[in-house]
Amino acid sequence: MPSRSPETPVRVPLGTKPLGIMGSLRAGQRNVLELIPEIATHAPILSGTTGKRWHMVMDPDALKHILRDRVDDYPKSMVTKLILGPAIGESLFVAEGEHWKWQRRAAAPVFTHRNVAALAPVMSHAASRSVARIAAQVGRGADVFAEMVTATFEVISDVTFSGGEGFDRETVHRAIETYIGQTAKVSLLDILGAPPWVPRLHRIFGSAGMDDMKKVADQAIERRRAEGAKPVPDLLDLLLRAEDPSTHRQMNTAELRDNLLTFIVAGHETTALTLAWALYLCAFDPAVQEAARAEAQAALGDRPATAEDLPALPLTRQIVDEALRLYPPAAFLSRTAQTTDTLLGREVRRGDTVILPIYALHRHHALWRDPDAFDPARFATGQKIDRFAYLPFGDGPRICIGASFALQEAVIILATLLARFRFTAIPGRDPKPVMILTLRPEGGVWLRVESA
Template sequence: MTQMQPIEPQRLPVRVPLVTQPLGLWGSLKALRRNVLSILPELTVKQPMVSGRTGKRWHMIMDPEANRRVLLENLDNYPKSLVTKNMLKPAIGESLFIAEGAHWRWQRRAAAPVFSHRNVMNLAPVMSAAAERSVERVREAGPRAVDFLSEMVTLTFDVISDVTFSGDQGFDRDGVHNALDAYISEAAKISLADILGLPDWVPRLGRTFGTGGVRDMKRVADAAIEARAARGADGVPDLLDLLLAGEDPETKRKMKTSELRDNLLTFIVAGHETTALTLAWSLYLLAFDQNVQDRARAEALSVVQGGVAQGQDIARLPFVRQIVDEALRLYPPAGMLERTARTADTLCGREVRPGDTVILPIYALHRNELLWDDPDAFRPDRWAEKPDRYAYLPFGDGPRICIGASFAIQETVIVLATLLANFRFKAVKGRTPEPVMILTVRPEGGVWLEAEPL
């Protein structure tokens, strides 16, 4: 009788171990400051809703219909939490990301045309040029491993600064980048005061220490905005030109310098950090599965001319786009959204009281066994069919869906196709990244890959 060989378990890309026992107040604080995702109960990938109390009542929602209610049908009842606002307000003020109600609505109406399909497509050459410079840097690194997290951060910051303050020699890119990075690395950490729900006037020391660099950054941005307003647009309008020209069609209100600056800094933070992470995680997954990488490269080589993808190529790169969608599912940059209930409501048949914290744990939603087949596996082909809209929320949804989503997807596909058309990627042994969320889901330790030129 022939002995049966054991079937090897399917290899899965790296994931976060979820909690099987309550952490308690101090355990939660310690976990939150190390990795926000590490507080997620294992039940969040098995059930539609999980509730509890850690200082105050909270509910984690993984049900598409409940997500629809929070983000769309009963939007005004679920403003962003004070914790979220207190973290970011010193850096980005009352911008689109923070503002609520009428103040948010007029800004959104004024800014929406900036990210029209036509305007975003006009910026594609900037993305292609940055991708080409990245190829040159990787080639110059020679036959050694490259940290593609660092490389993608450099690339995407080049893009966002070029499409925001193009040609402005007085704009200190490195100064702005370093100030934002330093502030977010400390200010985005949860404090005990946050968990206990203490008023926002109670100091959070980490957020106080990082404000000096932020003040300097704002002065630089204000000077660049005022100089551009005096000089006027030149050539293809960039984001600053478009925002300067923008106005609320209902009230005819335009943004003043401080409002322009806060929104531009929001676009800089969101527009380079999240895209860099999506690219880094996509490259990690391609190195993890060589068969998928080969298929994606074959598609890229059949479309991309001269080794650099262009805006018009995107529609002919469906499999590359599926890889991006799958990377955003497995490692959503915004791994968790937090809201505070203003009035009583019912979600998944459960009572929500005024003041309760309502959490949309996007990381767990995207891996929930009730919604996804083989949820921890890297399977780009699953995107041949679209999921329930509120089961997949890498950019949020409803009226407050990320205004730059189409910009981010366009940039990611252009860069990924360009890299695939030039290199073959292999993982470096012993350098597996760990998904860690402070403000965004970053690959801690970097994404170290060997890039073999074709």
């Protein structure tokens, strides 16, 4: 069960006893964050063996070493690739070496500030549609997580395949949900460190829906090639003409599809989670919610937020940042050491698993004042936060390419909703933070909705 005191929002009860191999398997299948011991919120590094050697790192300097200084020596773990590979291939998220570098060089201009700001009207329209749906639930409880999934999927669908001709959104959405639910769970073979060629049967049988999703995406890409770009370029148009400035290589259909599916899967899931947790936190602290509502109403009146409104919404942005600290969507990362190294005096051998428990890092007692408390003011202008103590989007060369897109979308939608509605907690309906692939509120986020 999640735990919380009257003064703090829900948290995952971290372990206090060694789990062993079978205990680790059960915890990993139930909630990956239960693999993190409570001492990880106090210690800079932990090491152990559970089938294979592992190191859990919570020290900002060591994390900088892994993510920025020696990034090529710490690629994403094989378990990560086994889970995500069938869905998103060798896209930016999982590719390594030169194959990653040329894709990153090609895609980086797509996510410039100008291009991201140009996509803001899609976010504003989605916020308006969300207002209309929530208005129908005023006076009763609503699952705001389900609503945020709908809103953010509309955004990512519209900015990826604008117009949606030939793009079956329901097929894609259903395939994503099935894939996350069935194939992202840890297997005993993962815990034991079995080589990647040993089949994980639940992933083989659970990936059939992804084949349908890939066909839908391939057909949409080929149709766009034939028809030409939209009057206002969308993400697909931008990627179709993107090229590596060093080699002039462009993405073929399979590479385009894998990267588009990466943006679709990650783009709507992580932002929906951020918004759902942010609304839960606003309901948890009515005073913060009222202050954010006053800010939003002063800036927006009764219209949806736009990119131009962002400078007038600092508290809304702080709430988003604090939601990402307390409930980071990517709350548990892992790398595989490719060479011998030393981390904080611990020997790291080639093949060791290096775990980056972002959930524990964001609640570390040496790095954060009152770490389990909801306090958006910690992100106010002038507050100093160690860059590698706060990693909702990672860092270094492989920092999330869509971070600015996600933050812009989250602030636009959150401000629009807070200006129009008041959200209050429902007694006995605290959400339960559970991580399989992302940190989701199991059972949804149920809040009572009233007009502001």
